Amino acid sequence: MAELSAEERYNNADMEAFNAYNEACLQHGEHVRQYNDCLKEYERILDFHIDICKEVNEKAKTYNKAWENADSLSNVVVIGIMNHGKSTMLNALIGDKDDSTFKVADKRETKEIQREVRDGICWTDTPGFDADEDDDNKALAGIKHLKIGLFVHKASTGELHANEVEVLHKLANKREEAFLENTCIVLNDDISDDEKLEILLDRIDAQLKDVLGQKLEIFPCNPKSYQKGLREHKKILEGKSGIAELRNWIKNQCQILEIGKNSRIDQTARILEPEIRQKCKKAIEKLKKGIQDIEEQIQLAAVCSDDIHNAIKEINRNKDKMRGLRKEILDNVGILGGLMSVFGGGGSSDFDEKHNSNMGDINRYIVELNEKKNDIVESIRDFRGWQDKLRESIQNMQKIHESWE
Ligand SMILES: Nc1nc2c(ncn2[C@@H]2O[C@H](COP(=O)(O)OP(=O)(O)OP(=O)(O)O)[C@@H](O)[C@H]2O)c(=O)[nH]1
Ligand SMILES: [Mg+2]
Numbered sequence: 001m002a003e004l005s006a007e008e009r010y011n012n013a014d015m016e017a018f019n020a021y022n023e024a025c026l027q028h029g030e031h032v033r034q035y036n037d038c039l040k041e042y043e044r045i046l047d048f049h050i051d052i053c054k055e056v057n058e059k060a061k062t063y064n065k066a067w068e069n070a071d072s073l074s075n076v077v078v079i080g081i082m083n084h085g086k087s088t089m090l091n092a093l094i095g096d097k098d099d100s101t102f103k104v105a106d107k108r109e110t111k112e113i114q115r116e117v118r119d120g121i122c123w124t125d126t127p128g129f130d131a132d133e134d135d136d137n138k139a140l141a142g143i144k145h146l147k148i149g150l151f152v153h154k155a156s157t158g159e160l161h162a163n164e165v166e167v168l169h170k171l172a173n174k175r176e177e178a179f180l181e182n183t184c185i186v187l188n189d190d191i192s193d194d195e196k197l198e199i200l201l202d203r204i205d206a207q208l209k210d211v212l213g214q215k216l217e218i219f220p221c222n223p224k225s226y227q228k229g230l231r232e233h234k235k236i237l238e239g240k241s242g243i244a245e246l247r248n249w250i251k252n253q254c255q256i257l258e259i260g261k262n263s264r265i266d267q268t269a270r271i272l273e274p275e276i277r278q279k280c281k282k283a284i285e286k287l288k289k290g291i292q293d294i295e296e297q298i299q300l301a302a303v304c305s306d307d308i309h310n311a312i313k314e315i316n317r318n319k320d321k322m323r324g325l326r327k328e329i330l331d332n333v334g335i336l337g338g339l340m341s342v343f344g345g346g347g348s349s350d351f352d353e354k355h356n357s358n359m360g361d362i363n364r365y366i367v368e369l370n371e372k373k374n375d376i377v378e379s380i381r382d383f384r385g386w387q388d389k390l391r392e393s394i395q396n397m398q399k400i401h402e403s404w405e
Contacts, residue, residue: 010321093250187221
């Protein structure tokens, strides 16, 4: 193959510089297109997240409304002196074997009313009487909506104390038959001596007759041994604890009072909780996928930036080559005594003009490509910013998700 002349090599180098520039521009155009697509997708994902948040908030309102109405729902309320085992009793009744629902401690523990809905029944814990006036008032507030009352007395402390009798008397006066019909006494503790228990039951019967003018049902229960039975799978302990008998009594009272039939709070919770959790899960998945997709875009953008960088190098290489060839070409022109034109008949000054114009173009390519490179650096920064926003959204959704568990 014949060797190429300096002019041909010069023209080829110019062409190569232009091609490198052109190719880099095309790639940058592709990057911009992907960036815009990604922007649209990112906006869609965030809109989706905002929609879900709105929906969840709406549902939370419905749920809270149901809670506001909870006072008028079925309430099984424990009443009694502080530290007599009210919270433990409720835990046993709802089958919580390790006191994780209602807080229990060997000191004054329950300071606020706490409600838990299980099986259509709203179980309500109250602060114990006789701690301070504030607690007494709160306990009274909890009792206000009482449908079924469990008056918890610690059997090991003997018969009812004077202050317990006083409370019973007050409640009976305030709520009349409704209270007396739907309240029982729960004797709480390890009462293994049958004889002693009989004596205690007789004593309490007499006290009730005295103060209320009538008897109330009395249930000796041992919630602790019931919970132990649950933990250790010992049916005998469960059976002997008296919890089943108390549950039966509660169940009967519920039937009489038609409690739990259409417990709105329970229904709402049942419907909404899985729905909301499902929605949050879906949103989290979408947001995570969004982060991944953006990561891919970042990789692509980095490749595009490298390619532009290489294109600039290539253009510079050709620029140097053209400069070198210029000398060779002008020397040739010199040899021919300036009689021949190199580019269209104008001699060396024409070539220089052409060369200067080429160099001008090439310098413009380089400036332009450097701008495009900076542009990519900026879009990568934007991508990272979006990822952070999506991460934040995930955290929000996770919080909502957890709050519904
Ligand atoms: N041995 C025994 N201990 C019990 C029984 N029931 C409760 N306890 C213990 O008595 C202490 C008080 O129990 P809680 O259930 O917190 O009593 P409470 O009436 O809710 O107390 P306040 O919330 O402070 O009014 C805790 O240490 C319980 O573990 C029982 O049947 N037998
Ligand atoms: Mg308590």
